Amino acid sequence: MTMQTAEPGTETSFVTAGRKGRRRRDRSVDPIPWWLAVVGVLVAGYFILPTLFVIPMSFGSSGSFQFPPKEWSLDLYRNFFTNPKWIGSLGNSLLVAVLASILATIVGTAAALGLHNLTGRVSQFVRTLLMISMVTPAIVVAIAVYISFLQWHLVGSIGGYVLAHAAIGVPFVLVSVTSALGGFDAKLLRASASLGASPVRTFIRVTLPLISRGVFTGAVFAFVTSLDEVVIALFLRSPFFQTLPVQMYTAVTVEVDPTIAAASSLVVVTVTLLLLIPMLVRRPKRR
Template sequence: MTASPLLTASSGAKSEPGLDAGTPPVAVSRARPRPRDRSVDPIPWWLTTIGVLVALYFILPTLIVIPMSFGSSSTFQFPPKGFSLHLYENFFTNPVWIGSLGNSLLVAFLASMLATVVGTAAALGLHALTGRMARFVRTLLMVSMVTPAIVIAVAVYISFLQWHLTGSLGGYVLAHAAIGVPFVLVAVTSALGGFDPKLLRASASLGASPIRTFLRVTMPLISRGILTGAIFAFVTSFDEVVIALFLRSPTFQTLPVQMYNSVTVEIDPTIAASSSLVVVSVTVILLLPQLVRRRRPRR
């Protein structure tokens, strides 16, 4: 009679001290190797390839325009022959270009401030509301983000003609602030997701007014969202061209409009220098909060 494998394994094994001879044998099971803990699935090669191609598609124009801005030719030429700064000199000495830059900076600053105030107030109000009405108002404020720019430009132009705001600083600021509010609303709403409303009741119980509570409690906690929304509103206004084309006047026009005119109306290679300055400045503005956050010492 063949012995059972379980009995054979148990009889051949050494008895451990402290166990009686009559203790029934225990089968020793081999531990199976645990599978590797993969918290993140590996990215397939085809998805990496598509991401690289999309990145090159967006970066390639910049890699052409920036070297062209340092060329010595008086026309558009790539690859550039020679090295010169005469395009940048023309940009900073020509009153048309430098005036358009000043107008864009002024409009972008005022529009971002107005959009930040309105977007922050809307986010705080909608955060305290629930139900269909809150969702409807939030969707209504986000319409300008998904609406084509030409549709907004036509609607703004028709309305501003009746209000005599076309070609004025106020018209530019109101129109650009309207398209910047959704960015502030999204950023501040995201920051309010981790906000504890008990802090407001604690501040009120200590006798603080609503304005003081907002300045001392709410605003410091959501300041990162407010700053992010303000930056996006500024960049959106600074780079906006469609609405600005409808609102322009002979006495007031922004830098994107002047860049558009330099390509369609006249062939001015100075646009290469202005485009390079816009790309570099916008990139620095968007990356500056990230760099400051990383260098900030942890408490």
């Protein structure tokens, strides 16, 4: 039985040929085509362009809208924080957004946990029912809310704002918590029960820490959605209670108030920072 030995340069040539072939395959597969990158840049520029005009205008004088401003000042911001009309509407928006996000987080988390253990058409039907407010046009939701709340005497009340804004925030919490439950191991629940822990203690000590990032992300999105909502707020507003988006809408349609530039800049910056928080929050790496 004879053994054939490869020449010294044969193995190297095979390795080199394999690397060349791998490079050719890698180059031929482009996950992001150049035209898609160009379209993405154009779309991003289209959305960012208004902000590039509004923020500089917010540092102009309080007389009128000017771009670029002839004089740089903080008059519009000073007027925003000293005018009871603007600062009052900001306080109303923050109050409603906090309460609505808390309620939406509780309901959305409970729904996600309940639907996680269900299968079949019942689970799909309930999930679709909870997601209706996300895909339904805002004007349709606003009309339905107004007709219902008018009969329940909730129009113009804080409770009406909170219930309506929580309803449109629940789908965001449901999606976020459901995604977090995708990697959840049910054996941990059985292990906790075998050690004598009650269901409430198991949820607080086992389930909630593992899905906390999804819950937090959903709460942030629910808060931002409530803070930015204007269509439903227009139907529910009253002379004694209105939110910041409604005040901004009034400043454009009813009266020409340049303070809206400062209000818009503050809302854009606040919403952007809040949306970046879930992206910056990371779980600690396991050692």
